Amino acid sequence: MSIALTPWPPALAEQYRRKGYWTDVPMTDILTRHQDERADHRALVCGERSWTYRQLEQDAEQLAASLLQLGVKSGDTALVHLPNVAEFYIVFFALMKVGVVPVNALFSHNRHELTAYAEQIQPTLAIVSSRHSLFTDGAFAQALSQQVPSLRHWLVDGDAEFGDSLAAAIAGTQAERAQLNQTDEALNWPVLSAAEVAFFQLSGGSTGTPKLIPRTHNDYYYSVRASADICQLDSDTVFLCALPAPHNFTLSSPGALGVFYAGGAVVLAAEPSPMTCFPLIKRHQVTMTSLVPPAVTLWLQAAADDRSALDSLQWLQVGGARLGESLARRIEPELGCRLQQVFGMAEGLVNYTRFDDSEWHVLNTQGRPISDDDEVRIVDEDGQDVPRGTPGALLTRGPYTFRGYYNSPEHNRVAFDQDGFYRSGDVVVMTEDGYLMVVGRDKDQINRGGEKVAAEEIENQLLALPEITQAALVAMPDDVMGEKSCAFIVTTNPKLKTLSIRKHLRTCGIADYKLPDRIEKVDALPMTHVGKIDKKALRQLIANQLQAQSQPQPEKDVLS
Structure with a gap:
């Protein structure tokens, strides 16, 4: 069974494959590609725990095998609600291996949001953390299972009586671990199609019901690979994930997936405060991280007392909201690292300032698109293109910009124009050389x-x-x-x-x-x-x- 997807027109799909954007390789390749030469390289750090690429792949495989034994099958959907812990990535890759399509809720989301997501995707499985107040007991889990009858299986990270242990499912038994040394055919892994939906991203939205964004292996993996290339990631990159792990910014721009693809290491922080992050940067020699502007302000205040903990930090990405020029100008002299501005959306289009850009571009713009085939229009209230340098509404389509929200035909008629351009809701200015400057929103x-x-x-x-x-x-x-x-x-x-x-x-x-x-x-x-x-x-x-x-x-x- 496959998840309903608004497809790209065949001519565009053929063009994206011909140009090498879509490789028809599923995103499980992000880990498996390192299992020969880089298997014993550090991949992930979470508190006092760490994983090599071999260990991360083995844990994902074992969890995938446990899910199959549980009765979960390819084409099912899952509701995932985890904080910034290593298990988030283990779950992410395990679900992809068995073809289960998750929605990764933010850990700040509560009963209202989780119920809305579950009602939309009708999940078979929920993977949650007992750290959240909703899951300190089984009351909400029981209520949600009654409201969404498809929800039959619960895995819990932590202590809980209403579901099975996520830790046990990842660990497996000794016999099960031994079976992982057999061939993939012996384990009966599903055959994955990279054209299918890999997972749902979350839309910020402007309406009463949160909208879900189906992302395919092909389109999302291209965004990850291209982002890793633009950001010059390599095996020496050490990335601090301080913002919520499911955010598109910290997942793929280039985020943890980009770092995994490049063979670097991801270090997890519970939250982005200087008190939490500065010691992690010093201890693990972090080279890059990503923040939103409010967190930048706090880092600047903390660094005024002592910035020695940031000596290893080479690059700071800032996105999520517009960064003012006065704040941008303070980053390099006060934090001792260079700035990269990022403007992207969970629906697709991502823009970066480049490392060889002029100071003016880095301080004043939010970058330019990843791909030569990112089509961008800036239009007025009548839908007519405006001259460069003039504010207007941003419309876009391209090899990694989706073509429709999940099961939302009425909303899609408003969100897309007749040519398949997505209306992002941003008001932007395009410079003469193709860089975007965000000046506001036209969405509510x-x-x-x-x-x-x-x-x-x-x-x-x-x-x-x-x-x-x-x-x-x-x-x-x-x-x-x-x-x-x-x-x-x-x-x-x-x-x-x-x-x-x-x-x-x-x-x-x-x-x-x-x-x-x-x-x-x-x-x-x-x-x-x-x-x-x-x-x-x-x-x-x-x-x-x-x-x-x-x-x-x-x-x-x-x-x-």
Whole structure:
């Protein structure tokens, strides 16, 4: 069984194969290609544990064998919810080996998001961590299994009574480990087609239901290989994965998969704070890492006291949100490493500044596309191409940009034009030499320090409160996060407290980063001439309020 996929037109698919973008080799090749010459090279470090390429491949193979014994089969889907631990990659490769298609939820996601993903893909298997509050007991697992009858198997990283042990499935028995020395035919591995879906990526989205992005082996592996080449990765590369491992940025741009492909080493950090990352960089001689702009600010503050821990760091990638030029200019002198800007999307298109680019390009642009066959259009509100140097909406298609969200025909009619160009929702400027500069968003979405918040999703949850009659979530500027969210509400209860609203949203099970940072009560929401909520006016209103609050207040005269 294969996952439904909106295909590339045959002429384009043939072109991508002819030019070598699509090689029809599944992504399991990322590990297996190192099993001869580099099998004993360090591949992965997680806390005090480490894996060679041989050990990583063996663990993935054993887990794959355990999954087959469990009754999981090729074409099934899986819900994966793991933190930044080595098991994330072992699971990722094991599922690919048996042809199971996962959605890798962020560990910050909660009941609302996991339920939505499970309802869409109808998984046979869930692999979760008892570190998350949802899985400290079996209550949510039982409820989700009842709601999604296809969900029959649970593997748990950590202690839990509601599922089987992930650690035991990876370890296997001595007899099972011995069987791994036999031929692939003896283990009955499924035959993988690189044209099929390898896994689902997560869309930031702008609608109420999170959308899933089917990524094939062919398109994603090309992005990984090309990214590794552009970023000049090799066997000496040591990459610190400090942002969430499932993010497209840290997975493939070039991310952990690019480093594995090049034969380097990946070091995992639980989170991106300097307190966590600086000792890891020093201990493991990390050469590159990737951050979002808010984390860069924290690193700059910490490095002001002592940057000696960063001596091995050669490159810092920054993406996820636009990096301001003033912040970009501080990176090399204060952190002692060079900057590479990255602008990409889980749907496909990825842009990099190159290592031989001018200082102006590195500090002021978000790079240029990976491929000569990345087709990019910048259009106005009428869909007409704008001159270079003029802001417009970004449309793209290419050898690693998908052609449709999973099981979302109505949304796809809006997300793609008639020629198959994907509307990314970004407002960009293209320079005369083909570099992109991100200047904003035309989608109803907040980019909160690299985490995307769909306004409609939170508005629907707010309107579930009977006392709220209207709600609008908009972005407001923030010096550290770039953007934060502000909810404007109209309520029948003037005594309704912000604490009660946030408590309601938490009860809905949404991720914490989606909670409104600010809530403003208004008598009425401004409307456009066509009767829609005027979010442009609301964004300006909250920006004006923040600016007024930041101004120093005149001192009051004190009467003697």
